[in-house]
Amino acid sequence: MNIDLTSWNKVREEKQKIVINAGFLCFGQNGYKKTSVQDIATAANISKASLFQYFGSKKDMYLFLYDFAGREIDRRVPEGLNDYFDCAEGYIRTMAVVSRDYPNLFDFLILQAQRRDFSEIEELLNTANDVCQTNLDTIYAHVDWNKFRDGFDKEVVTNLFNWITSGCISELSGQMPQEDVYAEMIRYLRLLKPVMYKPDCIG
Numbered sequence: 001m002n003i004d005l006t007s008w009n010k011v012r013e014e015k016q017k018i019v020i021n022a023g024f025l026c027f028g029q030n031g032y033k034k035t036s037v038q039d040i041a042t043a044a045n046i047s048k049a050s051l052f053q054y055f056g057s058k059k060d061m062y063l064f065l066y067d068f069a070g071r072e073i074d075r076r077v078p079e080g081l082n083d084y085f086d087c088a089e090g091y092i093r094t095m096a097v098v099s100r101d102y103p104n105l106f107d108f109l110i111l112q113a114q115r116r117d118f119s120e121i122e123e124l125l126n127t128a129n130d131v132c133q134t135n136l137d138t139i140y141a142h143v144d145w146n147k148f149r150d151g152f153d154k155e156v157v158t159n160l161f162n163w164i165t166s167g168c169i170s171e172l173s174g175q176m177p178q179e180d181v182y183a184e185m186i187r188y189l190r191l192l193k194p195v196m197y198k199p200d201c202i203g
């Protein structure tokens with residue numbers, strides 16, 4: 001992601017948080033195409049000119065928010081664990097913590113789980129891949145893959161994790177509070193552990 005954030009980096013942290021939450025809210029509820037810069041400016045109680053000064057364009061702000069969400073989660077994920085399921089639960093719990101700090105992030109995560117904007121924004125897929133790879137590198141840094149039964153390689157496990165998280169966010173978000181959605185992700189992971197791990201590796 002190549003965005004000039006010189007002006008943005010001069011903004012005090014409290015105000016940054018307000019702008020970020022406004023972006024998560026507007027994009028999350030309306031999607032990229034139907035959200036205007038004025039919508040975000042109004043939600044953040046700042047001028048439209050200020051947003052253009054911070055990010056340059058609506059597209060760059062969207063890419064910034066996607067990158068920010070991923071990296072904010074990544075920097076808080078606990079490291080040093082060698083059990084995959086401990087790492088995965090830690091990642092989900094971190095998403096929940098970041099969602100509490102940025103209450104409107106969950107709306108944005110729903111949008112990403114449904115991948116509604118991926119065909120509308122140039123560069124989004126590259127940004128998404130970079131963010132996901134960074135997150136996965138952090139999660140899996142010390143995982144002992146020998147604990148898994150035959151047939152559960154890294155790619156299969158990663159796909160299952162992505163399907164659980166995106167599926168829960170997409171399907172359950174309208175039925176239960178955020179905290180319960182994250183709890184459901186963890187419940188499904190725990191159900192999978194005895195199926196995916198070798199019997200002598202189940203603690």
